Amino acid sequence: MSTINVGGQALIEGVMIRAPERYSCACRRPTGEIVVKSQDYIPVSKRKKLLNLPIVRGFIGLFEMLAIGIKSLNFSAEVAGEDLKTKEKSKNQAGWQKTLAQVLSFALALGIAISVFFYLPLLVATVLNLKQHPFWFNIVTGVIRVTMFILYVWFLSFFKDFKRLFQYHGAEHMSIYAFENGEELTLENIKKYSTLHPRCGTSFLFLLLILAILIYSISDSLYFIVAQNVPVLAKRFLYHLLLLPIVAGVSYEILKLSSKTTDNFLTKILIAPGLWLQKITTQRPTEDQIEVAVAALENAVGLKPIAPIVEEA
Secondary structure: OOOOOOEEEEEOOEEEEEOOOEEEEEEEOOOOOEEEEEEEOOOHHHHOHHHHOOOHHHHHHHHHHHHHHHHHHHHHHHHHOOOHHHHHHHHHOOHHHHHHHHHHHHHHHHHHHHHHHHHHHHHHHHHOOOOOOHHHHHHHHHHHHHHHHHHHHHHHOOOHHHHHHHHHHHHHHHHHHHHHOOOOOOHHHHHOOOOOOOOOHHHHHHHHHHHHHHHHHHHHHHHHHHHOOOOOHHHHHHHHHHHHHHHHHHHHHHHHHHOOOOOOHHHHHHHHHHHHHHHHHOOOOOHHHHHHHHHHHHHHHOOOOOOOOOOOO
């Protein structure tokens, strides 16, 4: 059994694997060649003791995961669409312009996500006149968010490109399972493992949505007791948003604890919804997709000579 905790995510025609001190991206070019990019990286929470406090490290880790994930996706997009003209155009583009474009794209996507998944459920519960009943208000908003999230990933699964993405997600999980069980990373060994993994980011997001119901119910009740009134929609939206780091941090700690007690009955109940959802977000990969996941994993954990850092255009 491996004592090294690794995670990762699916990319465009590739996989990113993150180990404690390095992350590696492996992507397959249209020509069939596998390109690997490795980058040394130690989490901020490991470098700053104050940021390694429970709950705090979870929130910080979420932002690090997003940053590394976006950077890895950009790399995979460049590899997937690589040709001489695209490469030359990318080289001629100023670095600050490229960074600005990425920041603006992320800000736009984040704004849309917050509006749809965060504000809209609050608006619906307010229209239903539930604002004076904190528990039922947050039950309704929580159910709406969970339903929207499930429908969203289910809808994506019908698209060919996302189906391949979900297959790479499955390859990531299967290869990690084999590594964690001390198996040699061969196709035969990896194929016998499940695509469902309890430490998956999908499980984290689902757990976050469920915990939000409890934490926001408590916070709304405390607000009513202290202020003796019900917050207007805009104010409720704002302080729910401010509490999101706590929700994310608690979700991280619970998921981290559950990964160490997978045989516990309560843990199995806790992680079950996330595993069910992974039946949509992961699919059985092909052999060539598993090969890509193995290339990323072996470089991330140092089983093979570390791939050089690929200079970004």
